Amino acid sequence: MDEDGPGSRGPYRHRQPSGKEPLAARSPLRLRAILSAVALVGTAAAAVVFAVAGQRGDDDGAWVAAGICAAVAVIAAIDLIVIARRARS
Template sequence: MVHRAGNEPLQARSPLRLRSGLAAFGVVCAAAGAVAFAMIDHPGWALVCAIVAVVAALDLVIVIWRIRQGPHYQPGRDVPPYEPARSQDIGRTTGRHRKKR
């Protein structure tokens, strides 16, 4: 069993820059594979590589879009993981209800 400290949302970070680098590498390799397979007359493999290149390019676009959204969507250490409760909201229940014992 994994011991949880309770502060995981504060420490959680999304590795978007790593994901963008891997997606860019995937686009380049898959596009090169599509061209190479097309040149040696293997249209099936060229199509597979082209589809992988398109999926990797879409992933790259989404990652860049999320990076450009800024720190609200990728919070730093000084941004809480949720909006703090206001005093008038304390005691108000939302969502699931826990059974009282």
């Protein structure tokens, strides 16, 4: 087994981890919340548009697209709930 990996005192030129990384880590929750909110609004609107298009014609593809968009909107809503819980703790 090679002993020159990260955390060893091998020939790496970068500095060794100091152990303070988790304390100084920045959370990507704000960006994740923004992306989830945009996905929720966009896919909910797309689901409505596809559902209206499916209602007007006899194209089953519009109903499939509306279902997929609705599923993605539900996933985005669940992600926003998870983000809110993590932000509180």
